[in-house]
Amino acid sequence: MKILAIDWGNALDVVGFSFSMVFILLVMIVIVLNLFSRLVAPKVRVHKPKLVNQSGSAKNSEKEYIEDHLSANDSAAIALALHLYYTDVHDVESAIITIKTVERRYSPWSSKIYGLNNLIK
Amino acid sequence: MRTKKYIFLLITLLFAGILTNVSAQTVVNSDSSAKVITTTSQVSPNEIQKVDKPTSGLAYIKDSFINFADSTGFAALNWQTVFMIFISCLLLYLAIVKGFEPLLLLPIAFGMLLTNLPGAGLFNAELFAGGQVHWDNFVQKGGLLDYLYLGVKLGIYPCLIFVGVGAMTDFGPMLANPKSLLLGAAAQLGIFMTYLAAVGLGFTPQEAGSIGIIGGADGPTAIFLTTKLAPHLLGPIAVAAYSYMALVPVIQPPIMRLLTTKKERGIRMKQLRIVSKKEKIIFPIFGTAFISLLLPPAAPLIGSLLLGNLMRESGVVERLSKTVQNELMNIVTIFLGITVGATATSATFMNLQTIEIMVIGVLAFSFGTAGGVLLAKFMNLFTKEKINPLIGSAGVSAVPMAARVSQVVGQETDPGNFLLMHAMGPNVAGVIGSAVAAGLMLTMLK
Incomplete structure (x- = not known):
């Protein structure tokens, strides 16, 4: 009986209005953020491949470049490549092919005698 | 052995308390020289009035002892x-x-x-x-x-806490994926369903609004709104809000599993784009102005939250940012916790309302979780890039625990699926959503 005495109309009005207002307000923020991100977000220019039609001639596209967002993986790979290039720390191969026996220098670290006979004290 | 010692000590103290209590009551009945005013709750020593002084030395000592016994808290224990x-x-x-x-x-x-x-x-x-x-x-x-x-009472602590929360929050995931704001909005379903349930149980609209905000899973917001709408319920509401926030890893997973299929839980989402520093700086300024102009009662919470965030993102006030994240936040947390606990007296806490609030509190979290998950599933019907519905549950705020729950439940299905950063979007959006909902409640119910 107590439930019937409650002004459910008013309660539902409050819920309906408030919940829809929360949504409307946040949808407005979503729209603004989307517009905003188009203006401010970091973008890179990626070369657009030329379209080739059936006759075999390359079609001149209206835009030569398209704009795209870089993923974190792409950014990291590019950054690493640039870093290696500028600091010159990439592997430099001798580019000499040989069939000579490789001469190894003696090192106690690779010594069999040391490894087998010198026990840890 | 130690346990036995503590139990013995406790029993001795209780015995002493009961003895003092009994002796005080006996003296009140027998001795006309002392008049003791007792109430059901608390007795102040000032309220003990001595009518006339006894003449003999022994009687004086006896009266002194009785007065002392009356003045102790043990005498007033019930x-x-x-x-x-x-x-x-x-x-x-x-x-x-x-x-x-x-x-x-x-x-x-x-x-x-x-x-x-x-x-x-x-x-x-x-x-x-x-x-x-x-x-x-x-x-x-x-x-x-x-x-x-x-x-x-003056709404200072919740706002100061929000400054700290803002300084600790990275809105990047939300800015990278603005759609997550919708999940944050859907998770506010808990607030409004709880409001209806509270109204159904006979609470006034103001009380129901304060109880409903438990569903926002945001302690400072709950305290802020309750002090404005139903301050007498502050103790039970704060205890319910913080207790259930701690129980998010227990409450949410069964609901998440119930509402999603294994295939949905295994959806892998595209990596989020990079958010520039410029975006992160402009958002708090724009967000404060936009939301506060649209909904002025939400301005204290939103303004505080985004002020803290601006301090963090601008990078020019490193000292202030660190202070609000650590020292200020800790100090205010101490004050807030002690005083909110202080409102939980036996008179306000031990009644049917408290039990009802605790029960509805669970519903609030459950509906919030369900709202976020269901909207994510609904969005998947229309969007090309699928959303893992598990991140919807993070829209209930409870930063960052709710996002961690999404991550854990997602990895149960696919250990290689990392949802944490995706879930942080709805998670921080939930903070904004609950502050907006609180502002709306304040506008409509005050």
């Missing part, structure tokens, strides 16, 4: 206060041993303990009766916790 002390000890146990939101639950529980010690007079609820501060009696009657409680 089963309600003992029960409240037990509840505070239980909360302390949960905070210390079980690690349930200890940063807040520990001060809340200790505040509860302090306020229920008879005779200490640390907190006087009558100074805040009727939702107003009675400044005329404040200096004479105000205890330590009364002064600290002013920060809650």
Whole structure:
């Protein structure tokens, strides 16, 4: 009986209005953020491949470049490549092919005698 | 052996308390020279009035002892206060041993303990009766916790906490995927369903609004709104909000599993784009202006939250940012916890309403979780890039625990699926959503 005495109309009005207002307000923020991100977000220019039609001639596209967002993986790979290039720390191969026996220098670290006979004290 | 020692000590103390209590009551009945005013709740030593002085030395010593016994808190102990002390000890146990939101639950529980010690007079609820501060009696009657409680009553602490929360929050995932704001909005379903449930149980609209905000899973917002709409329910609501926030990893996963298929839980989402520093700086300025102009009652919470965030993202006030994240946040947390706990006196806590609030609180979190998950599933019907519905549950705020729950439940299906950063979007959007919902409740119900 107590439930019937409650002004459910008013309660539902409050819920309906408030919940829809929360949504409307946040949808407005979503729209603004989307517009905003188009203006401010970091973008890179990626070369657009030329379209080739059936006759075999390359079609001149209206835009030569398209704009795209870089993923974190792409950014990291590019950054690493640039870093290696500028600091010159990439592997430099001798580019000499040989069939000579490789001469190894003696090192106690690779010594069999040391490894087998010198026990840890 | 040690346990036995503590039990013996506890029994001795209880025995001493009961003995003192009995002796005080016996003397009141037999001795006409002392008049003791007793109430059901607390007795102040000032209220013990001596009518005339005894003549003999022995009688004087006897009266002195009786007066001393009357002035102790043991004399005023009753089963309600003992029960409240037990509840505070239980909360302390949960905070210390079980690690349930200890940063807040520990001060809340200790505040509860302090306020229920008879005779200490640390907190006087009558100074805040009727939702107003009675400044005329404040200096004479105000205890330590009364002064600290002013920060809650005037809405200062929740806003200061929000400055700290803002300084600790990275809105990047939300800015990278603005659609996550919708999940944050859907998770506010818990607030409004709880409001209806509370109205159905006979609470006034103001009380129902305050209870409903538990569904926002945001402690400062719940405290802010409750002090404005139904200050007499602050204790139970704060305890329910923080207890259930700690129980998010228990409440949410069954609902998430129930509402999603294994295939949906295994959806892998595209990596989020990089958000520039410029975006991160402009968002708090724009967000504050936009939301505050649209919904002025939400301005204190949103303004504080985004001020803290601007301090973090601007990078020019490193010292201030660190201060609000650490020192200020910690100090305010202590004050907030103790004073909120202090409102949980036996008179306000031990009634049917408290039990109803605790029960509805679970519903609030459950509906919030379901709202977020279901909207994510609904969005998947229309969007090309599928959303893992598990991130919808993070829209209930409870930063960052709700996002961690999404990650954990997602990895149960696919251990290589990392949802944490995707879930942080709805998670921080939930903070904005609950602040907006609180502002709306304030506008409509005050």
